[in-house]
Amino acid sequence: MIRIDKGLFDEMVAHGLSNLPNEACGVLAGKEGRPVKFFPMTNADGSPLTYRFEPKESLRVWNEIEDEGFEQLAIFHTHTHTEAYPSVTDRKRAMWADSDQPSFPDTYYLIVSLEDRAAPVLRAFRILDGGAVSEEDVTIG
Amino acid sequence: MSEPIRVKLPTILRKHAGGEPLVDAEGSTVRELLSDLESRYPGITKNVVTPEGGLHRFVNVYVNDEDVRYLGSLETNVQNGDTVSILPAVAGG
Numbered sequence: 001m002i003r004i005d006k007g008l009f010d011e012m013v014a015h016g017l018s019n020l021p022n023e024a025c026g027v028l029a030g031k032e033g034r035p036v037k038f039f040p041m042t043n044a045d046g047s048p049l050t051y052r053f054e055p056k057e058s059l060r061v062w063n064e065i066e067d068e069g070f071e072q073l074a075i076f077h078t079h080t081h082t083e084a085y086p087s088v089t090d091r092k093r094a095m096w097a098d099s100d101q102p103s104f105p106d107t108y109y110l111i112v113s114l115e116d117r118a119a120p121v122l123r124a125f126r127i128l129d130g131g132a133v134s135e136e137d138v139t140i141g
Numbered sequence: 142m143s144e145p146i147r148v149k150l151p152t153i154l155r156k157h158a159g160g161e162p163l164v165d166a167e168g169s170t171v172r173e174l175l176s177d178l179e180s181r182y183p184g185i186t187k188n189v190v191t192p193e194g195g196l197h198r199f200v201n202v203y204v205n206d207e208d209v210r211y212l213g214s215l216e217t218n219v220q221n222g223d224t225v226s227i228l229p230a231v232a233g234g
Contacts, residue, residue, distance in 0.1 A: 025231070045232070052232035055201045055208040059226060075231055089234025096153045096229055097188035097197045103153050103229035 001137040002074065002108055002124050004028070008038050009140045013120045015040040016078040016112050023078050025051040028110065029065045030073030037070070050089060051077045074108035074124070084113035084123040091131035100130045108136060146174060146219050149226040150185075157185040166225075171202055172215040174225060189227070190215065199230040 008028065015038075016024040026040045039061045042054035065072055079087075086094075086109060096103040105128065113121040124138035145165040150158060158164050158181075166181065168174035172190070179186040189200050195215070196202060202209045203226040209217045219225060 023234075027231075041231075050232065050234045052230055055203075055210070055228075055230065056206065058201065058231060059203050059206065059208075059228060062228060077233060087234045093199060093230075093232040093234070097200055099188060101153065103151065103231075109233075 001139075002033075002035070002110075003139045003141070004035050004110075004122075006141050008035050009122065011038045011040070012076050012110070012112060012122075013114075016114055016120065017117065019043060019078070020114065020117075021048045021080060022046055023048060023051040023080055025053060025075070025077040027053075027061055027065070027072055028074040028076055028108075029068070029070035031070055033073070035073055038076070039064075048080050072104065072107050074110045075104065076110040076112070079111055079113045079115070081115055082113065083115065084111040084121045086111065086125055086127060086133050091127055091133065094127040095131060102127050102129065102131075105129075108138075110138070146221065147224045148174065148178060149224060151228050153229065154185055154227065157182040169218060169220075170213075170215065171204065171209055171217045171219060171225065174219055175215070199232055201228045201230050202226070203228070 025043050028035045029037045041057055043051045044054040045052045094102050109125045124136040126134045148164050148166050166174045166177045168177050175186045189197050204217055
């Protein structure tokens, strides 16, 4: 179960909308399971169909999260024309280097669908061994 | 002889190194460093280097703050005092 402040949710949606027509991505840092800061990331793929954190930004944010004593609570991305559910690509790329082990078993994956621009839909998941998907409760506010 | 270099491991690989986030390795290039790491912690670099000898598309390796893809990839030189970081490329569709 993850509870996200309205302010952080609005930041994620704003980042998503500003990246259209492409997918947007980012990291939600947390402290003791509670989201504290959203790091918008550059989508290095620059694509409406895929995302990839820009590598240098990714390292910088990683180090900052560690230095601040935060945890990487969630990885966020948008779907521009489909529902907020992990795609085959999402599940495949969540695995470490072609193994059946997820790179981030303890991190939530937050997907915001912008299919209806005026009514973004947020859902939360974990991606587990072999790319299995577990939907998690998420509340805003 | 090359000197030890610090390697920062992603969480997923720490189990190979007794849970350590930072380990030492030796080598004069990233490729040699990964090979040394593998000999110290068997299995740790599995699939990081592809069968063709390149860096896996969804693994990022940095020398200090630089992505090795913009340097010399696996042939990038490393030296004493460098920190090499390995991170999963965060990606999806």
